[in-house]
Amino acid sequence: MQKKLxxxxxxxxxxxxxxxxxxxxxxxxxxxxxxxxSANSYLIFLMCxxxxxxIATSGLDLLFGYTGQISLGHAGFYCIGAYASALLSHPSYGxxxxxxxxxxxxxxxxxxxxxxxxxxxxxxxPATKLVQHFxxxxxxxxxxxxYLAVSSFPEVTNGFLGIATIPYIxxxxxxxxxxxxxxxxxxxxxxxxxxxxxxxxxxxVGRCFIAVRENQLAANGCGVDxxxxxxxxxxxxxxxxxxxxxxxxxxxxxxxxxxxxxxxxVIFLTMLVFGGNGNLLGPILxxxxxxxxxEMLQAFRDYQMLIYGGLMLVSILxxxxxxxxxxxxxxxxxxxxxxxxxxx
Amino acid sequence: MFVNVLxxxxxxxxxxxxxxxxxxxIYQASGYMNFTQPDLLMVGxxxxxxxxxxxxxxxxxxxxxxxxxxxxxxxxxxxxxIRTLVKxxxxxIYIVLATIALSTILQNAAMLIWDSRxxxxxxxxxxxxxxxxxxxxxxxxxILAIVVAISAMVLLHLFLNKTKFGTAMRxxxxxxxxxxxMGINVWQTISITYGIAAALACLGGVIVAPNLGVSxxxxxxxxxxxxxSAVIGGYGNMYGAIVGALLIGLxxxxxxxxxxxxxxxxxxxxxxxxxxxxxxxxIFNAKVYDT
Numbered sequence: 162m163q164k165k166l167x168x169x170x171x172x173x174x175x176x177x178x179x180x181x182x183x184x185x186x187x188x189x190x191x192x193x194x195x196x197x198x199s200a201n202s203y204l205i206f207l208m209c210x211x212x213x214x215x216i217a218t219s220g221l222d223l224l225f226g227y228t229g230q231i232s233l234g235h236a237g238f239y240c241i242g243a244y245a246s247a248l249l250s251h252p253s254y255g256x257x258x259x260x261x262x263x264x265x266x267x268x269x270x271x272x273x274x275x276x277x278x279x280x281x282x283x284x285x286x287p288a289t290k291l292v293q294h295f296x297x298x299x300x301x302x303x304x305x306x307x308y309l310a311v312s313s314f315p316e317v318t319n320g321f322l323g324i325a326t327i328p329y330i331x332x333x334x335x336x337x338x339x340x341x342x343x344x345x346x347x348x349x350x351x352x353x354x355x356x357x358x359x360x361x362x363x364x365x366v367g368r369c370f371i372a373v374r375e376n377q378l379a380a381n382g383c384g385v386d387x388x389x390x391x392x393x394x395x396x397x398x399x400x401x402x403x404x405x406x407x408x409x410x411x412x413x414x415x416x417x418x419x420x421x422x423x424x425x426x427v428i429f430l431t432m433l434v435f436g437g438n439g440n441l442l443g444p445i446l447x448x449x450x451x452x453x454x455x456e457m458l459q460a461f462r463d464y465q466m467l468i469y470g471g472l473m474l475v476s477i478l479x480x481x482x483x484x485x486x487x488x489x490x491x492x493x494x495x496x497x498x499x500x501x502x503x504x505x
Numbered sequence: 506m507f508v509n510v511l512x513x514x515x516x517x518x519x520x521x522x523x524x525x526x527x528x529x530x531i532y533q534a535s536g537y538m539n540f541t542q543p544d545l546l547m548v549g550x551x552x553x554x555x556x557x558x559x560x561x562x563x564x565x566x567x568x569x570x571x572x573x574x575x576x577x578x579x580x581x582x583x584x585x586x587i588r589t590l591v592k593x594x595x596x597x598i599y600i601v602l603a604t605i606a607l608s609t610i611l612q613n614a615a616m617l618i619w620d621s622r623x624x625x626x627x628x629x630x631x632x633x634x635x636x637x638x639x640x641x642x643x644x645x646x647x648i649l650a651i652v653v654a655i656s657a658m659v660l661l662h663l664f665l666n667k668t669k670f671g672t673a674m675r676x677x678x679x680x681x682x683x684x685x686x687m688g689i690n691v692w693q694t695i696s697i698t699y700g701i702a703a704a705l706a707c708l709g710g711v712i713v714a715p716n717l718g719v720s721x722x723x724x725x726x727x728x729x730x731x732x733x734s735a736v737i738g739g740y741g742n743m744y745g746a747i748v749g750a751l752l753i754g755l756x757x758x759x760x761x762x763x764x765x766x767x768x769x770x771x772x773x774x775x776x777x778x779x780x781x782x783x784x785x786x787x788i789f790n791a792k793v794y795d796t
Contacts, residue, residue, distance in 0.1 A: 297540075302781070471610060
């Protein structure tokens, strides 16, 4: 019987994979080449945005979901990633303006993420010592400072006018100049990020993260260096969010300080809490649903933030494990029911 | 110039102080940080504006009514959300998140009820003309803000330390079980605290509205800096809240006047981060370190 059940679940897994491949590969291709649907570049653009948010939210998940440290300042890392990559690769700002050299976006994205990671470590040095509420305050102040920095030094960042015509990513001679190409690239990046994340989470480091989240005293007693792992979590989280910010800059090719305000940090957290934290799929689910709902509710633009707030409150109150937790519960329930059926 | 800037700084500081007092009160009474406080101030200011400005009721009645309504709103928020979460055994982090969600909701609800424009609040003292102190003209509303903030601080301190209810509040923050055994109705105490904090925010909002105007962003505009003042003063301490707020207000106006208004926010936030790194316990040592 056990074998039979296993066979059934793996069939379910296969179905899930098939649906996933269909959603992620077949539909964008159909949208791009105008098969069945009429060609629609905007929808592919939206899927790119979902991917980018999924990376950022996965990064936040390492910090919030696994290590239990709150951050309301991820817009700051996102902003650092975007601006750093833009300034490094743009011919008429930053490096291009001062030294006349530009760095290929594919490298500048990596450098920008490293810079974000550096800031993450810097922020984590005082942050690891603070109680939860003060941590949230410190991270807000950090993001606010980053926002003020990019908006009040117009000589470097062009202030509120923003930086336009950021170069496309050039991947070994292939210019990712349309949304479909960018999407395929992002798909690879997301898979890479998820593989890295799984490996981190399943390793000793990940188990230490969870130990810190569950009980700091006990973790300390078991020889886990709490401070070290908190710093690691901040660094990794900032790195992922930095990558996603840089990718955003090269996708949209225009950035201005308005995209990196406090509300963005709240949106990241809403995605994470609503999707479900502390697992692989939750952040992606959250990013996908919140981003697409944002588009569908375009007509109710004024209500947008109200709805986010409501969603966050509802998920905190009734779905502490998020949508992913709910889905798993439902699957478990269905499985239990089936088992009972077989038993009787 | 100097006197002008000084008085401007004091008024601004007292504005932050009214909010910082609310943060400290809730922190002392329930041990939680409340991110809705600035938005309660904004909603309170809007209520005051509706009663006093739009409907033309007498100022005292408008203020009292707005404060009573905000008191009820604060209690309702605690009853419906915070208490549910605490009873479910949610971690602190989720309670902080819930208050953030509530603050987003309040802000946008206010935008829908009123609108997103900047409203000007009618002057409270129509008969008293602005008077001069050391060559600088001062609006009576500015003096009112200073007087109200200072007296609120003293009254709150006396209330917390000298009255039976204040002692009950502090006891329930320190140890819920022990307070319960001593015959304190812990939940009622906490919910009244939230009510008082909301009413205080409303008072602050109505008092500062003639100086700053009312808009849905009033809370965000003041919120972070009052947090900074509460932290610099020593979180949870009434005197710390006001001292920190005056400090931040003075630093902000002086740097705006002598360094440049573009950098004033930058300086204040950098100061907050520096304070968090080197002296997070603030001037009046608060407990901020994780175990």
